[in-house]
Amino acid sequence: xxxxxxxxxxxxxxxxxxxxxxxxxxxxxxxxxxxxxxxxxxxxxxxxxxxxxxxxxxxxxxxxxxxxxxxxxxxxxxxxxxxxxxxxxxxxxxxxxxxxxxxxxxxxxxxxxxxxxxxxxxxxxxxxxxxxxxxxxxxxxxxxxxxxxxxxxxxxxxxxxxxxxxxxxxxxxxxxxxxxxxxxxxxxxxxxxxxxxxxxxxxxxxxxxxxxxxxxxxxxxxxxxxxxxxxxxxxxxxxxxxxxxxxxxxxxxxxxxxxxxxxxxxxxxxxxxxxxxxxxxxxxxxxxxxxxxxxxxxxxxxxxx
Ligand SMILES: [Zn+2]
Numbered sequence: 396x397x398x399x400x401x402x403x404x405x406x407x408x409x410x411x412x413x414x415x416x417x418x419x420x421x422x423x424x425x426x427x428x429x430x431x432x433x434x435x436x437x438x439x440x441x442x443x444x445x446x447x448x449x450x451x452x453x454x455x456x457x458x459x460x461x462x463x464x465x466x467x468x469x470x471x472x473x474x475x476x477x478x479x480x481x482x483x484x485x486x487x488x489x490x491x492x493x494x495x496x497x498x499x500x501x502x503x504x505x506x507x508x509x510x511x512x513x514x515x516x517x518x519x520x521x522x523x524x525x526x527x528x529x530x531x532x533x534x535x536x537x538x539x540x541x542x543x544x545x546x547x548x549x550x551x552x553x554x555x556x557x558x559x560x561x562x563x564x565x566x567x568x569x570x571x572x573x574x575x576x577x578x579x580x581x582x583x584x585x586x587x588x589x590x591x592x593x594x595x596x597x598x599x600x601x602x603x604x605x606x607x608x609x610x611x612x613x614x615x616x617x618x619x620x621x622x623x624x625x626x627x628x629x630x631x632x633x634x635x636x637x638x639x640x641x642x643x644x645x646x647x648x649x650x651x652x653x654x655x656x657x658x659x660x661x662x663x664x665x666x667x668x669x670x671x672x673x674x675x676x677x678x679x680x681x682x683x684x685x686x687x688x689x690x691x692x693x694x695x696x697x698x699x700x
Contacts, residue, residue: 396699397499397508398427399492401440404512406481410469413477414645414682415514415527423511423678426688427695434699440492440512442484443535447494450538451531451565456522460486460529472524486514486529489677493536493632496675500630501544505672507663509635509695515679517559517634518584526584531561532677533634537572538565540630547571550628552619552662553578554655555636555679556646558587558599562634567593573626575619577611579604579639579646598622604647608654611639615658623665631666631674637681637690645682655690659697674698 405417427435448457463470464483471477489512500506516533518526537549551566553559553576563586566572573596578587580601587599600614623631637655639648666674676698681687 396435397496398435398437398511398695399440399496399508400424400437400511401488401492403481403484403488407485407514408479408481409477409527410479418684419681419687420511420513422684422688423691426692427511432695435695438495440488440510441495442487443490443494443530447535447539448490448530450542451521451534453522460524476524476527476529478529482514482529488512489514489516490530490532490535493532493675493677494539497536497540497630500673500675501540507672507698508675509698510675510677511691512678515636516677517553517555517562517679518557519561520564525561526557528561531565533632534562534565536632536675536677541571546629548573548626548628549630549632550575550623550626550665551632551634552623553634553679554639554658555634556639556643556648557583557636557680559634560584560586563587563591563593563597567597570594570596572596573598573622573628575622576600577602577614577619579606579648582646602648605649607649608651611648611650611654612657615661620661620665624668627669628665629673630670631662633662633674633676634679635676635691635694636679637687640681640683640686640690642683642686643681645680652686652689652693656693656697659694663698663700
């Protein structure tokens, strides 16, 4: 299994006190240490091409982001999304990791990868940066699989505690992509009601604050995993946010670290049943550093089987 990351992803710095800090990625990489995770094939993420970004983002938006990184200090794009001098390189590597991981997954049997990158992506829409996200990394990967590999069915599973509104918006009219998400509701960004179904390709499981392991697992077993199996994806992508953990400061779900291993094993079963084991996961949220590190390690260990 491959691990994609890049030192540039540590150079995106939205400022002191911001929860989406470089320390998050440092914690994840420290947890995926070379002793316990010696079997990981560690690869430097390439930059995403403009063509790859423009499959899901408006050309004018891509230009605006690429041209707006400040030479020093911070540029505020919205209330909680900021760019620093290192943000462009980080964002290009974060999206590029997905493209490279999708290529590798499709070019060899049972290809699996985890992209340890930031900034995260699933809130960025076709033309708007929001929720700490600049480019929608997982969407760039899915669109690349459709366009370059000719796939007809790509599924995206999103278990970040926030709804992946950007990914949903980008693919709401694309029947070749199934988007399946569990998330807390009410919570930022406010979308993800169960009746948001797109062209029959969206499966949303909103969970009330306080939801714990049992109800979380039931939502996946009863609603989301059956949808994923019924779709028979040729490739499974995962928006892996770990902020539904009970220790996370930004939300009120009550998951334990073990829940991430449990769900990952079931997602891998979807990939092995329908997609020849091809699964690519990318880091989204997770803001309590010890919980993030332990949960990401549990996720990657489960992916390694
Ligand atoms: Zn989140």
